[in-house]
Amino acid sequence: MCAAFSPFVGNISSFDHQQQDWSTFKSRLEQFFLANGINEESDKSGVKRRAILLSALTDDSFKLASNLVLPNTLDKVSFQKIIDVLDAHFIPKRCGFAERSKFYAASQQQGESYAQWAVRLRGLAAHCNFKHLEDALLDKFVMGMAAGPEREKIFTLDIKELTLSAAVDQAESVRCARAAAAASAPAGTSGGGDVLFKIEGVSKSQPDTDRVKCAVCGRKNHKTSECRFARYKCKKCNSKGHLRKMCNKVNYVGEDNVSEGDDE
Template identity: 30%
Template sequence: MSVGKIGEFDVHSKDWKLYVERLEQYFVVNGVKTELQVPTLITIMGAESYELLVNLCTPGKPKNKTFEQISEIIEKHLQPKPSELAERYKFRQRSQTGSETISEYVAVLKRMSKTCEFGSWLEESLRDQLVCGISSETIRQRLFAESKLDFAKAYRLAVSMETAEKDAATVEGHSAKSSSAGTAECHMTAAPTWRRGKVAGERPARNASGAVRETGSRGAQGRRGGAAAAPAQRDWGDRAWRQQACCRACGGAHDTIACKFARYVCRACNKLGHLRRMCPNLMDQHRIGATGDVTSGSERESDGSEEFQIL
């Protein structure tokens, strides 16, 4: 049983040199004798490639030639030796593209160097083109600063710096996301503070039982320009606005749990958790008023009057 499998050769797209290299290793692994190499090649190379081989060998026949002769005949036809100057020009013009890593770029340079006939200048040519063709200016400047830089050292430094740049970009991206999330959380936590409208150091008045009272003057001040007065000036029959209001305690645009008025007792229903202007009972009356029974202005003006806070 043979080891491995060699498929047919595609004369339109495959590299004949690579195909021959694979075939030679196939002969070694499976112990194919020299006299059997040509019959094996003719058997597996495919009908189209065999027809090409017959035409190239005319008036002779492929079976009368050696494996090396057949390989050379097809190579000269499919892959004629290119101009050395032209191949070197292509090599010098090749730069790293935006989608290539340094490893991929070097692999391309090595493949192109096969037809450049650099000889003993191969290592220096690869080093020069790596440094000159690399896309990162930072890495190029670092390589310029090195003394006695050979190709192996240039390749090692370039790959390590490329990896470091990617790692730094990843860390910076995570840090930016964490900072944005922390800032947003800080704003959310601090949001109720500016809505309180209390002057620093001001202490609320207390009634006889020790509960804090919301004074009428404070309610009037909120109605004159404070943010807390906005819900009192709305039409409570407007369902869309009531759905937008987040706080069920005062009607402000924040969470109820963060609102200080959640500890106040409603003067209308004597229940804990909201101001009089957010009382569900009054909301129902206002909604009825919007359809027929008009709510009096005095009731709207008294929304901010005294409520009790449970300490």
């Protein structure tokens, strides 16, 4: 048995106006016609193109199209007429300044990569009718970037030589370098330097009088169990576990060995 043969190159999916975008479907339909050599020369009457279009509509979309061409019927209306009424119905009229307002109000979202941010800007600029599109895209890309080293790096570059593509590459390079540096840093290190004490649950605005003194050294910026002087020997009683200023013993032991300020 011979394999089924399709006369067309590729295929066109059905269109449901309640779930799909008309402009996207229309563009795909045009590409389908182009791939199969269906045009105004090969289909002068438009009957073939009309049949392909109508057969791709779901029941609800077919009914909508029928209502839009009333009092005519779809089989009596030209292909271009059907396209025109569907365009008028699905594609809203756009106000140039309203579109520009959306463009200028946009900013890079959390979790959005620099490449994604640039692509989203191009979509927002589609109906803005900028005279110098690339300049507008570059300006908004940089001004709308999230604050950080990437944005600061772009600010140092020569704007005369900078393009949107170069700005995206520069931002991604800085981001990758930061990620690589963080991944290669030794475990437990931080950019803030060595920490003398680990402080937990203490608010910067919390009054000092509300904090509990460390029983080892008397300070209030850490817990007793975390004190670095816990293994020091008291110069007053010669016992480990506290400094001299926290010693409550009356008698001095080894007084001759005591030096002034040794606990400090």
